[in-house]
Amino acid sequence: MxxxxxxxxxxxxxxxxxxxxxxxxxxxxxxxxxxxxxxxxxxxxxxxxxxxxxxxxxxxxxxxxxxxxxxxxxxxxxxxxxxxxxxxxxxxxxxxxxxxxxxxxxxxxxxxxxxxxxxxxxxxxxxxxxxxxxxxxxxxxxxxxxxSGSTYDHDPVVKAIELLQQSSRVDLLDSLPLSQRQIERQFQTRLSMSPKYFQRLRRVRAVLLALKMEENHVKLAELAVEYGFSDQAHMTRECQLIAGITPKRFMKSRLLR
Structure with missing residues (x-):
């Protein structure tokens, strides 16, 4: 339909x-x-x-x-x-x-x-x-x-966001010209969340976007490893907590549309 x-x-x-x-x-x-x-x-x-x-x-x-x-x-x-x-x-x-x-x-x-x-x-x-x-x-x-008159190419928060979207390793933020405390404060001010929560959120979103492709529906365990979860159960818990839906329920809801 x-x-x-x-x-x-x-x-x-x-x-x-x-x-x-x-x-x-x-x-x-x-x-x-x-x-x-x-x-x-x-x-x-x-x-x-x-x-x-x-x-x-x-x-x-x-x-x-x-x-x-x-x-x-x-x-x-x-x-x-x-x-x-x-x-x-x-x-x-x-x-x-x-x-x-x-x-x-x-x-x-x-x-x-x-x-x-x-x-x-x-x-x-x-x-x-x-x-x-x-x-x-x-x-x-x-x-x-x-x-057009504003540029934030060297904004450390923008750089931190880019790093966290590219990798599951929070320790990459050590390369930025800010202390961990400064990065935490900037994230709370600009995004109302910590860098670690941002990483969790983006990881869950990446999984759900991947599950929009039916070829990924049969390999949840592989997806869990690919996106940095410890195992499939960990991925399921995170999806339920952050997205309010498990990967299996998400797949079923997509197929019913």
Whole structure:
């Protein structure tokens, strides 16, 4: 059965990719039933423009036109009703709050996305655009422009995030020009989590992404070793704790769609 969800996504290239991991659109046509999806934790944050019906995340109704999604530390269940019409920007881990602070300094406001002239201008423009491609193009160009004057290529937190995404070894952080205590403090400030929790979260997410490919469904024990778990039972416990679902249940839910 085909999903009623109309979903489009773009992964920015070049300098913007340091700040933004994805720009996306999600719609449920008026003649289709709503859908419920699990949002896997990715340590990123986001900004969501709600141009349609209110949505529900876990048990909370979101009906504001502009919603800032704080750092995602655990899985959430999102329900998109008939008439849902969303477009959003997903920031790289640690970069959403940084951009918010920079915008506040430039505009002289209190630092909320809702009070940002830049964000409110985008909301007005998005409401007048019906084409999904044009909406994504607008956000791509707008965020590329606003971040073009800022560079964080040598930011130790960005470097730490890159190292932890590439390897399961936390000791690689010893190569950074910061003490362990400084790195811990920076992670808590920017991501609201420790480096070790970030590593656990990204490892679980990597496993679930791998399980979207059916050829991986028969080798859970091998996947556990490949992604740095001590064994399959360890992987199962971590997935249940962080994603709220075991690998086997995740596979079954994918096959039922």
């Amino acid at each position: 085909l999903s009623p969800l109309l979903f489009d996504i773009r992964f920015p290239q070049g300098p913007l990719s340091l700040w933004v991991q994805a720009i996306w659109s999600a719609q449920i046509p008026m003649d289709q039933q709503g859908v419920t999806r699990r949002l896997v934790a990715d340590a990123g944050s986001g900004i969501l423009f709600n141009l349609g019906e209110p949505i529900r995340v876990d048990q909370e109704v979101w009906n504001e036109p502009v919603i800032f999604q704080s750092t995602n530390r655990q899985a959430h269940i999102i329900h998109l009703p008939t008439g849902a019409n969303l477009v959003g920007v997903r920031f790289q881990p640690g970069m959403g709050g940084l951009l918010q602070t920079e915008l506040a300094a430039l505009e002289g406001n209190i630092g909320s996305w809702q009070s940002s002239e830049f964000i409110q201008s985008l909301l007005v423009q998005l409401k007048s655009i019906l084409s999904v491609e044009e909406r994504i193009n607008l956000l791509d160009k707008a965020f590329d422009h606003v971040t």
